[in-house]
Amino acid sequence: MSDSPAIAHGALAEAGDSHEEHPAYQRHHFNSVEQQADTTNFAMWLFLLTEVMFFGGLFTAYHIYRNWYYPAFVAGSHQLDVFWGTLNTVTLIASSFTMAMGVWCAETRRKNGLVVSLVLTFLLGTVFLGIKSIEYHEKWEKHHVPGFHYSLQSFINPASDPAAAAYGDKPLALDMARHTELYFFLYFAMTGMHALHMIIGIGILGFMIFRARAGAYTSGHVTFVENFGLYWHFVDIIWIYLFALLYLISRHQ
């Protein structure tokens, strides 16, 4: 194809004479722009279903292991800072709002509004990852990252750890304390996969900001912005559950 542009052009020009008028963004295998939008939207939802199953496996594993090694999971959860978790939840909800406003701006053909919304969403997403990296760094320093350097100090001797002492944690027996590593494994797997989705989303947002400045989404073709919005809101929902499960539900036990 690429080595014969002249032929391709000629073919296109001929085809152009014979078919009905339609917007440039309508692909030829769709009957109408509406059908194209519906099909793409459905495909996006199917993709989100696979994401539900993907994260669902992690949530199921968390649920089962939390029941098996309950004291270890409670002690592990006490190592998380509710302040950072709450701040991140607010940040992500705000970014979902700015994304929804971006979709509205695209639908009502407000180019500047769309660019501002996308930039705000980009920035809030970056703030979320920044806060997450502060939390990860603290886990790294305390040797709570699963692996060769994992430390049981906070769980065998809670008095030595301000975070554990604040909750009045009792010392765990060695075999139970070892299972806190499983809590942190799931913590990093779940928040890490969530963060990876955020990083991919932020990358696409950067691409969309460039395209939006050129007016790509404010001339009637809003499918890409809408479907990205679905993805971004889905990632928000995952975090809403992660926040409750990892940070909140073990505070009193």
Place this chain on the structure above:
Amino acid sequence: MSEQTEHTHHIVSPKIYVVILLCLLAGTAATVWASFLELGIWNPIVALAIATGKAMLVVLFFMGVKYSSKLTKLTAISGIFVFMALIGMTLADYMTRAWGRW
């Protein structure tokens, strides 16, 4: 077929988005507040109930399922269903076997 009638694209107004944002922030405040209370077995139940309420608001309004086609509604509901099947059938296995020797 009557699907054609569902193609009218609904634009959700910013007012609704602002109301949903405020509801989600209120829900976040409520769930953090509830986590400070001593509710025993109800702590996780309350936290998950509030999280589910927030998730429903996001799905219905931010993701626009409330205003979307039946196909999209069915797809969203089937997402909840397959997740329930995943959790339910896995737990049915784990809770009815003598795994206890960990």
